Amino acid sequence: MLFNSIDFAIFLPIVFILYWFVINRKLKYQNFLLLVASYVFYGWWNPIFLSLIVISSTVDYWVGIQLSKEERTDKRKLLLLTSLLLNLGFLGVFKYFNFFVQSFADAFTLLGNPINTTVLHITLPVGISFYTFQTLSYSIDVYRRKLEPTKDVVAFFSFVSFFPQLVAGPIERASNLLPQFYQNRKFDPVKATDGMRQILWGLFKKVVIADNVATYVTEAFNNYQDYNGFTLFIGAVFFAFQIYCDFSGYSDIAIGTARLFGFTLMRNFAFPYFSRDIAEFWRRWHISLSTWFRDYVYIPLGGSRVSKAKMIRNTFIIFLVSGFWHGANWTFVIWGALNAIYFLPLLLMKQNRRNLDIAAKGKYLPSIREFLQIALTFFLTVIAWVFFRSQTVAEAFIITKKIFTSIYVIDVAELRSLSNSLWVTTSHVALVILLVVAEWLQRDKQHALEFENTRLPRLVRWAYYYFIIFLIFYFTGTQQDFIYFQF
Numbered sequence: 001m002l003f004n005s006i007d008f009a010i011f012l013p014i015v016f017i018l019y020w021f022v023i024n025r026k027l028k029y030q031n032f033l034l035l036v037a038s039y040v041f042y043g044w045w046n047p048i049f050l051s052l053i054v055i056s057s058t059v060d061y062w063v064g065i066q067l068s069k070e071e072r073t074d075k076r077k078l079l080l081l082t083s084l085l086l087n088l089g090f091l092g093v094f095k096y097f098n099f100f101v102q103s104f105a106d107a108f109t110l111l112g113n114p115i116n117t118t119v120l121h122i123t124l125p126v127g128i129s130f131y132t133f134q135t136l137s138y139s140i141d142v143y144r145r146k147l148e149p150t151k152d153v154v155a156f157f158s159f160v161s162f163f164p165q166l167v168a169g170p171i172e173r174a175s176n177l178l179p180q181f182y183q184n185r186k187f188d189p190v191k192a193t194d195g196m197r198q199i200l201w202g203l204f205k206k207v208v209i210a211d212n213v214a215t216y217v218t219e220a221f222n223n224y225q226d227y228n229g230f231t232l233f234i235g236a237v238f239f240a241f242q243i244y245c246d247f248s249g250y251s252d253i254a255i256g257t258a259r260l261f262g263f264t265l266m267r268n269f270a271f272p273y274f275s276r277d278i279a280e281f282w283r284r285w286h287i288s289l290s291t292w293f294r295d296y297v298y299i300p301l302g303g304s305r306v307s308k309a310k311m312i313r314n315t316f317i318i319f320l321v322s323g324f325w326h327g328a329n330w331t332f333v334i335w336g337a338l339n340a341i342y343f344l345p346l347l348l349m350k351q352n353r354r355n356l357d358i359a360a361k362g363k364y365l366p367s368i369r370e371f372l373q374i375a376l377t378f379f380l381t382v383i384a385w386v387f388f389r390s391q392t393v394a395e396a397f398i399i400t401k402k403i404f405t406s407i408y409v410i411d412v413a414e415l416r417s418l419s420n421s422l423w424v425t426t427s428h429v430a431l432v433i434l435l436v437v438a439e440w441l442q443r444d445k446q447h448a449l450e451f452e453n454t455r456l457p458r459l460v461r462w463a464y465y466y467f468i469i470f471l472i473f474y475f476t477g478t479q480q481d482f483i484y485f486q487f
Contacts, residue, residue: 003202003203003206003250003253003254003257004203004206004207004476007044011037011040011041012257012260015033015034015037016260016261018033019033019034019261020187024187025184027182027183027184027185028154030185031152031154031155031158031181032154032158034158034162034163034261035154035157035158035161037163038158038161038162038163038166039053039161041163041166042126042127042161042163042166042167045126046123046125046126049123049125049126049128052090052125052128053131053160053161054157055086056086056087056090056131056132056135056160057135057156057157057160057161059082059083059086060083060087060135060136060138060139060156060160061150061153061156061157063079063080063082063083063139063142064138064139064142064149064150064156065149065151066079067079067080067139067142067143067149068142068148068149076143079143080139080140080143083135083136083139084136084139087132087135087136088132088136090128090132091128091129091132093122094122094124094125094128095124095128095129095327095328096328126167127166127167127168129325130165130166130167130168130169130171131160131161131166131167133171133289133292134159134160134171134172134173134174135160135174136296137171137172137173137174137175137292137296138156138159138174138178140296141173141174141175142174146175147174147175147178150178152181152182155178155181155182156178156181158181159172159174159177159178159181162177162258162263164253164254164255164257164258164261164263164265165251165254165255165258165265168247168250168251168254169250169251169254169268169286169288169289170251170254170255170265170266170267170268170287170288171288171289171292172265172266172288173266173292176266177263177265180262180263180264185261185262185263186262187262188262190452191259191262192259192260194256194259194450194452195255195256195257195258195259195260196256196260197256197447197449197450197451197465198252198253198255198256198259198446198447198449198450199252199253199256199257200256200449200465200468200469200472201249201252201447201448201449201468202248202249202250202251202252202253202254202256203249203253203472204249204468204471204472205244205245205246205248205249205252205435206245206246206249206250206253207472207475207476208431208471208472208475209241209242209245209249209431209432209435210241210242210243210245210246210249210483211246211475212428212431212475213238213239213241213242213428213431213432214242216234216235216238216425216428217235217238217239217242217389219235220232220234220235220236220238221235221239221389221390221391221395221399224395224398224399224402225398227402227414228402228406228409228411228414229402229403229404229405229406229407229408229409230406230407230408230409230410230411231411231414231415232399232402232403233382233403233407234415236382236383236385236386236389236399236403237382238428238432239382239385239386239389240273240378240381240382240385241432241435242483243385243388243389243483244269244272244273245435246483247269247286247483248268248269251268251269252447255267255268266287266288267287267446268286268287268288269284269285269286269287270283270284270287271284271358271439271440271443272284272285273374273378273381273436274358274359274374274439274440274443275355275359275374275377276355276359276370276373276374276377277346277351277352277354277355277373277377278339278342278343278346278377278380278381279343279346279347279351279352279353279354279355280355280356280377281377281381282339282343283356289322289325290322293318293321293322294318297317297318297321298314298317298318301313301314301317302314304347308348311347311348312344312348315340315343315344315347316337316340318340319336319337319339319340319343320333320336320337320340321336322336322339323335323336323337323339324336326388329391330393331387331388331390331391331392331393331396332387332388334387334393334396335384335385335387335388338383338384338387339384342380342384358443358444359374359443361444364441383400383403386399386400386403387400431471449465449468
């Protein structure tokens with residue numbers, strides 16, 4: 001079920017009314033309703049894959065209970081290994097099996113010994129990378145004795161499958177989300193109102209920006225042989241905004257929806273394109289994933305409190321694993337490696353934490369230095385996105401070569417052909433500028449429509465809301481799936 005669909009527009013009010021007005025103040029019933037609603041939400045896409053969530057939830061619930069009873073180190077390790085093998089096994093079969101088989105065959109072909117291989121013709125379950133990491137955080141934290149295992153089976157199953165963030169995050173930690181299922185929840189109109197505003201902004205980013213520039217992006221990348229460097233660079237820039245608005249838009253809708261039910265999810269994006277270096281970008285982009293890898297992979301490896309050689313090793317591991325998490329393709333691995341290369345100089349010079357506050361704090365405009373830092377960081381990010389978006393490594397290198405060798409050649413006819421009209425391209429640029437200005441002015445907030453304690457007149461605010469609603473309905477016709485559903 002898509003957030004930007006009629007189905008969800010009907011589903012959400014029904015669940016909301018039942019939750020607050022039919023079974024209000026009955027915690028167990030509320031949790032059970034959320035569990036049923038979450039399974040309906042996920043099963044709407046393909047009910048068969050609900051079995052994976054049920055199996056994963058059952059095993060990790062059992063592992064948690066057994067860990068609370070077991071003191072022997074070897075037995076505790078075996079229990080944790082059971083959780084890891086099951087969850088990562090599902091992920092490996094459905095997401096990575098064909099990749100490894102094909103890579104193995106390609107290696108033999110390269111050596112002059114082609115072999116026949118068998119691949120699995122299976123569908124990748126939506127959101128498997130997200131809920132797998134979410135339930136793993138529970139097993140690992142219980143194993144580390146950082147979290148008490150739950151005996152409330154409904155609360156735990158609801159935590160694993162909580163529908164607002166089930167298929168594309170944020171990837172919640174058990175220590176943050178699970179305890180919220182134990183607490184009595186009261187309807188808070190202030191939080192609910194702000195949640196609705198965040199949902200509205202998320203829909204704007206997804207429907208108005210991401211889905212519309214997608215047409216331009218698809219044409220540019222699918223026919224990269226026909227276009228020069230400037231046109232392809234514009235396509236890459238549009239993709240940067242497409243993936244940001246698509247993914248952060250989903251997160252905004254998820255966080256806002258959760259607030260309607262009295263839950264607080266972690267922030268997943270913090271205006272990353274206003275970052276002044278790559279380290280700051282990764283503190284602001286897909287925060288739930290980057291912090292997950294930091295806590296469960298990077299720090300256990302020794303983090304940055306090791307020799308320089310091991311620090312470099314750990315950095316490459318974390319970025320390569322992050323790239324591979326996104327998809328079974330070498331393009332994602334190179335995307336991760338490229339970001340590691342961007343990040344390493346800052347880490348080695350101990351400059352990776354120099355920009356911890358927002359850019360141009362307390363000012364309307366950045367300084368020239370900050371502007372150049374933001375522009376350079378954005379440019380490096382766009383180049384990396386070329387590898388993320390390309391179908392093959394060879395394609396990515398061809399596109400980047402064209403960008404660096406002919407970016408100065410502006411061909412208006414090419415720009416017109418990409419979207420059938422120069423006016424359409426111009427309107428896309430105008431919408432992106434609107435997004436950037438709106439988020440820049442609100443960069444010290446959680447989202448661009450957070451207007452608590454503002455001096456902005458009520459009439460202006462409501463006119464702004466209606467303008468955004470108008471844009472959403474005007475551009476609704478180009479509906480597309482969320483990009484991160486494939487991960």
